[in-house]
Amino acid sequence: MTSLDMFIIIIYFAVLVVVGVIGSRKAKTSEIYILAGRNLGVFMLFGCLTAVFLGGSSTIGSAQLGYEIGFSGVWFVFSMGLGITLFGLLLLKKVTGFKLMTISELLGKLFNVESKLIGAVIASIYALMVSVTQVIAIGSLLSAVFDWNLIFSMLIGGGIVFFYTILGGMWSVSMTDIIQFLIMTVGIFLIMLPISLSKAGGFGALTAQLPSSYFDFSAIGFHEIFQYLLTFTLGMMVGQDIWQRYFTAKNVKTAQTGGILVGVYSFFYSLAMIIIGMCALVILPNIENTQNVFTSMAFETLPSGLLGIVFAAVAAAIMSTASGTLLASSTLITKDILKDHFFRDITDKQFLRLSRMTTLVIGIIAIVIALWIQELLVAIDVAYALLAGSIFIPIIFGLFWKRATAKAAFYAILSSALVILGGLAIEGLSSSNPILYGIVVNIFVMIVVSLTDRSNKTKVQESRTMDV
Secondary structure, three states: OOHHHHHHHHHHHHHHHHHHHHHHHHOOOHHHHHHHHHOEOHHHHHHHHHHHHOOHHHHHHHHHHHHHOHHHHHHHHHHHHHHHHHHHHHHHHHHHOOOOOOHHHHHHHHOOHHHHHHHHHHHHHHHHHHHHHHHHHHHHHHHHHHOOOHHHHHHHHHHHHHHHHHHHHHHHHHHHHHHHHHHHHHHHHHHHHHHHHHHHOOHHHHHHHOOHHHHOOOOOOHHHHHHHHHHHHHHHHOOHHHHHHHOOEOOHHHHHHHHHHHHHHHHHHHHHHHHHHHHHHHHOOOOOOHHHHHHHHHHHHOOOOHHHHHHHHHHHHHHHHHHHHHHHHHHHHHHHHHHHHOOOOOOHHHHHHHHHHHHHHHHHHHHHHHOOOOOHHHHHHHHHHHHHHHHHHHHHHHHHOOOOOHHHHHHHHHHHHHHHHHHHHHHOOOOOHHHHHHHHHHHHHHHHHHHHOHHHHHHHHHHHHHHO
């Protein structure tokens, strides 16, 4: 790294801090702090939705998969983008009528306060875990760039993200997301991808030197592809960070258009990162820790100046996800746990102050947990498995099956979460089976308890009709 590269990255970080300070003046109400005033257009929403899920695990993880398995690694990121698109097309209109801020709020309207509470706990844990992975990623990046100690790098990188998020909330996050989206697009598509291909000898050189399996989108097997779709597509469809971004749109049509664009972009972004990883296998075939594929490739191929822009692009991808998931976790805890159960009569100004304090605490917790996590892809798998396996089914049943009851939803969420955690503990954190166990248990409990719960069924349905 030259002084020019470091200067570019430092300027980028300084801009984010300035946006946070401006955001603290803009976010005068909880509506602006949590949902940016619900007035984003198509481009703004598209950029924000894209930035929130294309983070460190998506960027660094996709390059790693390209190095290890080739084109079939595309399913990791594309399944996430597909989930965002499907939510916009299939569920958004149903959900919009409830005028929500959080996903657990919907559980409360569909069922009862107990379902809302347990949903808030699980969804906030998911968002927190995703934030943790981004703290690890930004720490690893800064450590490689500036040759800093990893712990110090996590504190600096995580601290910058959490600073602007705490001050300006969704307004700051939206503004920084657009900056980050543009930097990501330029850095990956216009700089890193073409230079990587050029250094590797072109796409023809890849086909000549790499195994044919690297060019097969189904090489990982249909079982693994199904697991990606099950874990990440369903997880994105019920992710608080995704819902919260959708709710910032000025209308449903705008939101759906933005969601479709995200699905298309996710495929090409994933493919670009996969190809970069494949180029790295040709140029640097002996990388021991494959999590370092992207950074190693950047150092090997990029000239001064461009190296700083590309690392700023990676930092942008990481920080946008970190800020979005941090705010999502904070919103769930503040609104659906603290306000509902401990601070029911506070004013909007007091609620805004409570939101900032909660965001600060969650940010500190995320940094502390990050020091204990080593593998990005494993950590993200655990987060999505818990969310998709326990929350998705009750929401779908609640929206589309009139006989679903509150008692069934509560026990379905609780039992499936325990099954998933138990399965991960027994079979290992990298096992993909626990999410299947959780979904099967979830469906079974929802159907059986709903059909046998005669006492609550009528009451729940009447309440649900009134809420809509």
